[in-house]
Amino acid sequence: MGEPVPGDRDTAPAGLxxxxxxxxxxxxxxxxxxxxxxxxxxxxxxxPAVWPVIWAVVTIGLILLTIWLIL
Structure with a gap:
């Protein structure tokens, strides 16, 4: 058995x-x-794009809740 030629990828050495x-x-x-x-x-x-409105309402609500809990 000879050594595989570099670049010859169609043949694999034994054991692979x-x-x-x-x-x-x-x-x-x-x-x-x-x-x-x-x-x-x-x-x-x-x-209508409903999700941006829902996210805006939730964000504003959480900001107001955070401010109320801090004060």
Whole structure:
């Protein structure tokens, strides 16, 4: 057995896990195309933003509670 050539990653020395070998997916081709990511995005618009109002009310309430407990 000879020493592996540097850069030859398709072969692994004996004793190494064969699952760690570099392989090429032969089933992939340039003819395979997926859908555009932005074409599948659905944004629900026209609804009021409720969460910012809830966070603002909770924050103001906690600040007022903190001030009341300090005084």
């Amino acid at each position: 896990n064969p699952d760690l070998r570099r392989t090429r997916d032969e089933s992939f081709s340039d003819a395979q195309h997926g859908s555009e990511p932005m074409a599948s995005v659905s944004v629900k618009g026209g609804r």
